[in-house]
């Protein structure tokens with residue numbers, strides 16, 4: 001038995017080892033490098049490898065970085081909220097109201113992915129721009145006299161663009177969670193006196209929480225670090241921490257500071273995710289009281 | 290059935306039909322269910338039992354026909370406003386709630402003081418022998434316990450009617466038999482009308498005051514368990530409930546309160562005219578039936594009852610307390626089934642033994 005198990009174990013190891021090596025090479029190695037960098041110092045063209053916390057000190061105290069980090073968090077929390085809140089009704093509709101061809105609906109939801117992300121961002125520029133589709137339509141309809149300027153090159157544009165881009169990633173996990181709900185539970189709740197609204201808050205929502213959670217984390221974590229969207233539609237007030245990290249690694253030629261900023265934001269996002277995770281586990285229980 | 294309410298209808302089904310596209314799940318069901326009785330819907334899978342139960346609960350509406358509950362027509366009244374509660378086949382225990390909160394689910398709306406709520410939940414749990422289980426997580430329960438929680442959750446609402454959709458079918462045999470007795474006892478003590486859906490005829494016979502036997506979306510016969518067993522009015526009902534031997538028969542005349550029959554293998558005999566279903570003429574008789582325990586194998590030395598024929602044992606099945614014999618009768622190709630109690634000193638006959646079979650004319654069942 002133990003010999004068998006050992007054999008099995010070895011065979012298993014052998015089977016996963018290519019994947020393992022791949023993961024180490026592509027994930028762990030760059031990460032370790034970034035962490036090492038963050039403790040070094042850029043000395044014009046050379047790197048001074050004596051360990052120091054100076055980069056972290058600057059990253060956490062300089063008002064500019066703090067402002068950018070907070071703004072990134074604000075934007076991504078906003079994007080996540082908007083995305084998850086708008087994804088829930090869509091997922092709910094497909095799961096509960098669509099009787100036939102659910103697969104087709106899911107397929108169509110992923111349709112935006114058939115084009116490159118850059119293309120989609122540029123499309124939003126076309127839609128939201130000064131002479132864009134949105135303004136032209138409002139002008140034509142006589143609702144406004146001159147083009148609105150607050151819709152492009154600011155935080156709003158970043159939120160709209162990101163929420164649109166991440167919608168399918170939020171819809172799918174929520175849909176899966178809703179699909180898993182045994183429909184007889186809903187009938188039992190109704191049988192015991194609940195109308196549709198009470199039933200939703202007492203059964204459907206608590207049981208959908210794992211999906212909502214997954215959606216929240218899937219959207220929140222990458223959006224904090226997004227840098228293309230703010231660059232293209234965010235103007236100056238829409239810039240986020242990743243734009244600064246990019247600048248540090250590039251033009252500013254201060255890779256260690258960039259690395260410290262990257263590691264810091266990783267920890268902040270990790271901490272935030274953990275908080276959300278813990279909070280969501282209590283929601284189900286609290287809902288009943 | 291509590292005597293005071295005897296025969297007062299709590300539910301009236303009036304020509305209820307239900308179609309799902311081309312499928313006619315119910316083809317006109319009319320029945321009265323009495324207050325406080327244990328009523329069963331019995332029939333093979335697909336005959337429309339669940340459909341009917343769900344319409345009483347309010348999860349579905351009849352295509353035509355009406356359902357009246359406690360004097361009120363139920364059309365357009367949603368499940369959450371009906372005085373019925375359901376025990377689901379899957380039990381539908383809420384996985385995110387404790388056992389206590391499952392049981393108290395329907396009470397929450399009443400906003401009772403916590404002490405009173407806790408007391409009611411505990412009382413309901415005790416009724417199903419789960420006292421003290423309140424704080425447990427729902428997923429720690431066994432199948433039998435889930436079934437009890439589902440029942441307590443319905444009982445606590447004190448509804449007019451409790452609906453049970455094959456509640457015992459997922460349990461193993463021992464537990465199922467125990468729950469049958471418990472359910473029956475519980476129903477008697479709370480006095481609430483129970484409507485049980487089952488495909489198990491034995492279960493229906495054991496538990497019910499009255500049984501509606503359903504085939505193909507219609508009620509074939511609605512009667513007490515005893516009447517259903519003794520006087521099934523069609524061959525289909527007869528063979529669905531217990532075992533029945535069918536024999537070709539023809540009436541050869543009537544004299545007073547007797548009908549003379551010429552029955553395959555049994556020969557000529559007179560049966561009471563009361564055996565004839567109401568409204569049927571004796572000339573319409575084509576087949577009759579005899580239950581296995583209504584015939585007996587004549588053992589050596591036994592006194593003759595007058596009606597005896599030669600027979601040969603084809604096969605025997607030994608069940609401990611009973612032996613079922615397949616017996617060949619002259620003039621009939623298919624052997625008949627005869628059951629004998631294994632009383633002290635009675636030997637089990639070997640296949641091939643020649644013997645005689647006796648029966649009484651009173652045990653002959655006439656089918657419409």
Ligand SMILES: Nc1ncnc2c1ncn2[C@@H]1O[C@H](COP(=O)(O)OP(=O)(O)O)[C@@H](O)[C@H]1O
Pocket residue numbers: 309312313314332333334335336337338339340341
């Ligand atoms: N929602 C539905 N859609 C289509 N056909 C249904 C539906 N519910 C039941 N039926 C059909 O109606 C018939 C009766 O079903 P059901 O009431 O579940 O039978 P039972 O409970 O006696 O096994 C079956 O032929 C079944 O396929």
Ligand SMILES: [Mg+2]
Pocket residue numbers: 335338339340
């Ligand atoms: Mg059924």
